[in-house]
Amino acid sequence: MEKLIAYAHEILQGLGTTLTLFIISLMIGFVLAATVASFQIVFRGPVSRSVWMAMFAIRGVPLLLILYVVYYGFPLLPVVRETFLWSAFSSPFWCSVMCLVLVEVAFTSEIMRGAYYQTPKEQVEAARSLGLSRFQTFRVAIFPAMMRNGFPAYTTEVIMLCKSTALAFTVTVMDIMGYANEIRARTLDVYEPLLIAGTIYICLAILCRTVLAKLFSLIGLSAPEQPRSRRWWSLQTFTRNREVRT
């Protein structure tokens, strides 16, 4: 037990790094994803299609591979080695951020695009028929529908991102996984450090879900229903019934 506590103390030193990695990539990723998604929605043509294909390529290869390309591959280029870029690419932390952002953008932009195209056209027509402008229509009909449609998938994506930060330890970033692995290598205790790391990641996942659910209900786009018993771990908190069509 004492050993566990000692290990936990050591591993928790990595929590800050994990959280910074996670939050920075989440925020930059979200902004860029929104940009990429709106670009694809607004412009349709060869450029937009190639953006989609690039995003697909990123989604299609392992995160670890991208990380290796960014960390081991890019520094081979003189452009990177000999310019200001080197200050970013020489840091394993920022390499991990870049790679996580890239993957986050690829997945999230697709979630946003999907959510946009799932907007019921009746909602848009209702807004248009009231004489609302394009922007007002987006605000009252499209955006709320996107939130309702995209929210469950986005929550999953955020949790995936949170866990993906663990890969950063393969390029020497000392995050939670990094410390856990260090203990394992040093002491040959396998279960204890991994158990602690696992527990921390699960707690983070629960935290993500709770925070996002709170956020979602706060902005009031969730089409409230009659009160029903809702526990924080019940799946129904997220998969709200779609409007019933007759």
Add this chain to the structure above:
Amino acid sequence: MIEHADHAAITIYSMSKWFGTFRVLDGIDLTVREGERIVVCGPSGSGKSTMIRCINGLEPFNEGRVVVNGIDLTSKARILNSVRRNVGMVFQQFNLFPHLTVLENCTLAPRWVHKVSEREAERMALHYLEKVRIPEQADKYPRQLSGGQQQRVAIARSLCVKPRIMLFDEPTSSLDPEMVKEVLDTMADLAQDGMTIVCVTHEMGFARRIADRMVFMDRGRIVEEAPPSDFFSAPRHLRTQQFLEQILN
């Protein structure tokens, strides 16, 4: 230039529309006077919904002209919006905004489009909610209401922009039978008040009650136009007769 009919709310001149190679509307000519109540009927796929959706520009048309309240309809967003400010539309599926309360649904357009103050918009919304007889539901969300109540809210929402014309696109088709009446009664009230109404519906009893003129459409054309008394007792066209036989029995 075609002579513009006096006091015409809507004038449609030989309007045609294609979906790909399929001709949904085939030379539609129709004039609706101010305060007139028109019921459009016809078999499914005859283009009746498409026609009334063209009147407020939800669907573009390919040929002909549509003049609404003296404004020539084009695809320009500004013109469309000014037409839509005077034309209310009620859909088959209600299409209320699910994340807004009944009151918010109703005050939205007055506040955003007509720049009415919040208090004034709410006063107006409550007035129209009373008119459709559900002021007590103002703070509920659409999902908490029955289909009939939702449709009445949708009617109130359209009325809040103070339209001169109301379009109804099969407003009772997705309702349970016992809720049809409450919606039809609400619409009949509107008709009493002298609103110009164009309504696509299969409720023939209702049509008989409120319509000044029946319009029967088939395969993208207007086959027959007549006052309800003539229309139901002595339809002139074979196709109308067949349709009425089907629907009345």
